[in-house]
Amino acid sequence: MKKILVTGGGGYIGSSVVDILIERGFHPVVFDTFFWGKEGIAFQDNKITVIEGDVRNSRDLIYALQETEGVIHLAGIVGAPACDKNPLAHYTTNVESTHTLVNCMTDPEIGLVRDLIFCSSCSVYGNVNGLFDKVDEGSQTMPLSSYADGKLRAESIIMEKAKQVPHFSPTILRLTTIFGWSLRPRLDLVTNLFVYKALKDKKITIHGDGMQYRSLIHVRDVARALVDALQAPRYVRDRQIFHVGEETNNVTVRDLAELVKKYLPETEIEYQQVEDSDRRDYRITCQKIKNRLNWQAEYSVEQGIQELIEKLQSGTIDLEGPQYRNNNFDYR
Numbered sequence: 001m002k003k004i005l006v007t008g009g010g011g012y013i014g015s016s017v018v019d020i021l022i023e024r025g026f027h028p029v030v031f032d033t034f035f036w037g038k039e040g041i042a043f044q045d046n047k048i049t050v051i052e053g054d055v056r057n058s059r060d061l062i063y064a065l066q067e068t069e070g071v072i073h074l075a076g077i078v079g080a081p082a083c084d085k086n087p088l089a090h091y092t093t094n095v096e097s098t099h100t101l102v103n104c105m106t107d108p109e110i111g112l113v114r115d116l117i118f119c120s121s122c123s124v125y126g127n128v129n130g131l132f133d134k135v136d137e138g139s140q141t142m143p144l145s146s147y148a149d150g151k152l153r154a155e156s157i158i159m160e161k162a163k164q165v166p167h168f169s170p171t172i173l174r175l176t177t178i179f180g181w182s183l184r185p186r187l188d189l190v191t192n193l194f195v196y197k198a199l200k201d202k203k204i205t206i207h208g209d210g211m212q213y214r215s216l217i218h219v220r221d222v223a224r225a226l227v228d229a230l231q232a233p234r235y236v237r238d239r240q241i242f243h244v245g246e247e248t249n250n251v252t253v254r255d256l257a258e259l260v261k262k263y264l265p266e267t268e269i270e271y272q273q274v275e276d277s278d279r280r281d282y283r284i285t286c287q288k289i290k291n292r293l294n295w296q297a298e299y300s301v302e303q304g305i306q307e308l309i310e311k312l313q314s315g316t317i318d319l320e321g322p323q324y325r326n327n328n329f330d331y332r
C-alpha cells in the first residue's frame, strides 16, 4: 500500500485529506505537532501511521519521509492574525521549513520523493477588485499580509528546487477561503464564524459595507482536490499552479451573511462603520483545474451552512473551545 506523508494531517483540511486517502487505498503517514489535539484523526486506528514531529526539524522529516511515495504539505501557521501574532514562528514554519522539506525530499542520500502537493492560498492576490474582474493563476500577486507573503515565498522555494532537480515534481494549489465541517472543526473562518455567531448571539457583525468578495470552497472539496492532484499524471500537473475553488461560490460578505440568515431567520445583520482589517477582495477563476484535472466542486455554500448548523446544534463540540480557533493561538 502506498504511503503518503501528510504534514499537518491532524488539522482542519488535513483530517479530511487523511480520510480520503484511506478511502482510496493509501496509507497516510500523519505528521503533525498536534497543536489542536488528535481529535481529527481519532477514529482512523491502524489505517494510519502517526508521527508527532515538527516540519522545522530535518531529523523529524527525514524519519517521516522513509518509504513514502508522495507528500501533501499542509502544516503551518494559518491565517494573517495568527502569523502577525507569532512572526518568528510564522517565518520558521511557513517559509524556512519549506527549504528543509524540499531539501529532505530531494537529497540523494535519503532517496528522492518526487511528488509534492503544496497548499498555498489565494490570499496572495490581495485586493485586486477594480484591477481585474477575475483572477487566474497567471494574475499579478499583491500580498497584503505576512501570511500571504510567506505563501508566495514558499511557492518560490519549491519552484526553484524543481528547476535544480529535474525529477522533483511539485504542484501548487492556491485555495480559496474554506468553509464547512471537518473532523477537526474551525470556527474562525468567515462562513463558519457567521453560523456560530448567528446561533450564539443571533447577530452577525460586518465591518464596512460587506461588499468585498470572498471566494469560498468546502473543506471536503479541498481535500479531494489535493488527493486528485497527487493522483493526476505528472505531465498534467508537474510544476503547475491551480486554483481550488468554485466560481458560483464567489460571494460578497453581505450575501454570505444573508445566506446564513435564510436558515437562521432570527439573525440580525449589523454593519459597523469601521474599516475591515482584512482588505482582501478578489474573484477567482477556476477553469484550469476543471480543464486539466477534470475537477469540480461538489458542495455549495448553502449545503455547507446547513451542515454547520446541524453539527453546531448537535452539541458534539464545546463551541467555546480555543482549539477551534487559530487566530489567538501562541505558537512556539
Ligand SMILES: NC(=O)c1ccc[n+]([C@@H]2O[C@H](COP(=O)([O-])OP(=O)(O)OC[C@H]3O[C@@H](n4cnc5c(N)ncnc54)[C@H](O)[C@@H]3O)[C@@H](O)[C@H]2O)c1
Pocket: 007, 008, 009, 010, 011, 012, 013, 014, 031, 032, 033, 034, 035, 036, 053, 054, 055, 056, 073, 074, 075, 076, 077, 078, 079, 093, 119, 120, 121, 122, 175, 176, 177, 178, 179, 184, 186, 189, 326
Ligand atoms: N483554511 C483555509 O481557509 C486555508 C486557505 C488557504 C490555504 N490554507 C492552508 O492549508 C493548510 C492547512 O490549513 P488548515 O486550515 O487545515 O489549518 P490547521 O491549523 O487546522 O492545520 C494546520 C496543522 O499544522 C500543524 N502544524 C503547525 N505547525 C507545525 C509544525 N511546525 N510542524 C508540524 N505540524 C505543524 C498544526 O498542528 C495543525 O494540525 C495551511 O498550510 C494553510 O495555510 C488554508
